[in-house]
Amino acid sequence: MSWQADIGLEIHVQLRTRTKMFCGCPNAFGAEPNTHVCPTCLGYPGTLPVANEDAIRLTVRSGMLLGSTIGMRSKFDRKNYFYPDVSKNYQITQYDAPLCIGGHLDIVVDGETRRIGITRIHLEEDVAKNTHFASDSGVDFNRCGTPLMEIVTEPDLHTPEETLAFLQALKQVLQYGEVSDCNLEQGNIRCDINCSVRPVGAAKLGTKTELKNMNTFRGVFRALQHEIPRQIRELERGRSIVQETRRWDDEAGRTEAMRSKEDAHDYRYFPEPDLPPVQLTEEEVARWRAELPELPAARRARFVEQQGLPEYDAGVLVADKEVADFFEATVKAGAPSKAASNWIMTELLARVSETGGSIYSLRVTPVALAGLLQLLEKKAINGPTAKEVLAIVLAEGGDPAEIVKQRGMGQVSDSGALEGFVAQAVSANPKSVSDYQAGKPAAFEFLVGQVMRLSRGKANPQLVRELLKKQLG
Amino acid sequence: MATLTELTLGDAVRLLNEGGTTAVGLLESLLSRIDRHDGAIGAYRFLDREDALQQAREADARRARGEAGALLGVPVSVKDLFNVKGQPCTCGSRMLENYRAPFDATVIARLRAAGAVIVGRLNMDEFAMGSSTENSAWGPSRNPWNTEYVPGGSSGGNAAAVAADLAFASLGTDTGGSIRQPASFCGCVGLKPTYGRVSRYGVVAYASSLDQVGPVTKDVRDAALLMNVIAGVDPRDSTSLDVPATDFTATLGRDLRGLRLGMPAEYFDVAMDPEVSRTVRAAIEVCRSLGAEIVPVRLPQTRFAIPTYYVIATAEASANLARFDGVRYGLRAKADDPLEMYERTRSQGFGAEVKRRIILGTYVLSSGYYDAYYLRAQKVRRWIRKGFDEVFHSCDALLTPTAPTTSFRFGEKSADPLQMYLSDIFTATVNLAGGCAISVPCGFSSAGMPVGMQVIGPALAEGTILQVAHAYEQATDWHTRRPQLKG
């Protein structure tokens, strides 16, 4: 029998706001524990939530980018469960009147475009961060109460590859929408998976399991690569799938059933009496729609048209919004666009994929890169030197022009100085000279190399060739 | 002249402004009366004399510098559920025995800005759940008119203190009658403002959609004076109402000519103390004699008020009280895992009534019962509201008893929760419907216990109900009667 998997995602995205969802504490990653807290997010008795209007706007914007119907009247609800990272022991979320309903996102896998349905998008508050020690646990409430958007998809994905493509496409849209930084290391985007399998052609979905604890997109991919065959094996052995939550163990590379909770969940949702409903107006929604940022496809077209980049280059650059931003900033700082594109695509992206961070975490800035490319364009340095200078900037930072000046790396274009090197190379290599004169072009290239070596790489190669030709007659 | 502690809030302000006394003088006379009498009454649960004296000295200094403030230098006492920075806030519960508030509730900040001296914290039923203060973990307060009787609740400490001249005025909260019923039981004035008039920020929640802060005072004018200070929109409370500022004393002194006051039959038909019914009917006749037109009205929804109230209030409470878990503040029982920590902490920290209501509230929200109880109660609530809306088309306010009985003896109802719940029958409807109401003293039972009349108005009609209550009060002398305290 052949099998088909059905995969649906619940994706939690941290919104890029200045403050938390229901209080004025900063929404920022990496602070000392329990320094971004106030009585409200600590769940002190007597405190009350007040909703952050920007979080609502960003959620609606996400819905617009994903083709959702906007829930013009929405409300908040309390979801009741006890856990040390939930300061009130209820989470404020949206139960039956979310901000966005429906929607879709197109993905391309193996050259084929597929439309993946989105069920809903709602807004809620994030929980605190637990740290586990040998005999107890510690809780840091800095993250508690930060705005969290949950995107729920239809079970329209069928393979790990599609799932990965979906997550990457979603990340791209949300970054372009300036909704979230989508920084995986900081947990800006986290996802749970619902996965089931059924015989190809069967109408009804199989029993699903819920997979948790994938910290990276790669983890999602690997967890599905493991879980789908596991379910198929179970069914082929005549067993049934237990509806359960399974935890992905990234080191061991397998999923395992989580200890089942003592009670079946009964979240006792009810409308949050402390928060009046949200009624959006047509004007507001129209204004937000007009403010939508440029999406990748439009930007790609613009790069081709305005910057004269080949389609391929434009595609590579816009794949990551930060890379495209970096490119534009470099051009704006005075770099020729094709050179900027080439250097970013080769030198910088190679480094980004080595370090795994953002292009903006490199020590080279768009202004520095533009400076370097201008030196190259003016022939103040040659290509190999430019690479050397970039390596220095990547390692230590600094201004390329300064580095070239201080270290004497400028290109020698003074024919007086170069003629000496040419004469030296010719007299030291009579065999090459005679080979060249006998019609062997390789001998000429050897002599150029010798001159370059004598100039310690700084000679203008164009000029060297001219002088050599003249010398050799 | 009367002793200082007998002064109303308004008279105390006047005397201070005339230079007849000082904030320190007022406070010291109050503290010495508390020392002499509160042992028998048990109204206070916390006093920080040094801090209060410091505030009083500052108020005197401000006055000396020529500064003004609506309440500059007058002591005000608060129910033990307002967060006051640096003070305990036990809510009558062991759960918060060691808690110290790190912030001021908005109403406390407003009192401070007006120059009031925050004196002390008043006893209450645990987490405002009760009608007698018998549910306080620290023992009950006693009714100054007869210390074998309850002062009512949950703001029982407020009413006992105000009636016994152990407070010039006080702030309480009212979820289903918790200001008005004790005011009625102790012979003082209690106002439950329109939901949203006064900020709830910093006021420990019982039932979020019903709770409202209000004054318990010696007379109607004092209630209006306190409202002038505490009312107003608060950016920290999304349910507070952004309505133009009002002078709540503006309607005081007007007679009742031209007002139509409804008398809902259902508030006199039910099983109730005939003495209460008789006394309130007599008070209504006084209102008629002051020029009001008294019209009979019907509120057939009344019988559903208590079941609706107990479903909605306990459901909200079950979530509001979930935060008491032993993690960030309050009691923590020793335990090996979080589940055990929750169960033990909450079992040790909460008293019987609180547990009862949390369980009821949890049940009515639970899977399979939500529609039958919680959702249905919310629909009945809408119906109750419609009933009031219709009645207020034809009249300006309603006149009713505040409670079906006068105060009762300790232990008389504590064994039967349902009986206790029924003492909210005339008050809880107003919280459900979203109106405002005031209880004003209107006589005594043959046993010498006070009776209160309730004036109910629609949302934001505080001006009208204050006018009616004040006209009635000024035509009678019930509010000037004082209990004889022993010792």
Place this chain on the structure above:
Amino acid sequence: MSDSTKASAGFDVAYVARLARLHLEEGERAQLQTQLEQILEYVDELKAADVEGLAPMVQAVETENILRSDEVMPGLDRDAALSNAPEHRLDLFIVPRILE
């Protein structure tokens, strides 16, 4: 009214107490079961109300769109935040070990 239609028919105080994270002693449980059954039967009066076509009422005074702008407000400093904690260490609130 037959037992199965009574409000209290499905009421199991032990189960509900567990949802509410309340540990009940034996005697307490029996007493609460009886008291709450009585209260629930009283609450059952709600079934007699005609609520056809009525929208649920969540707020006492109905408003909408009360939001705040995305601006930082002062919070608690860390010592104040931890001052009420029953147990804290390394600037964290300490709880018994959470099993994942």
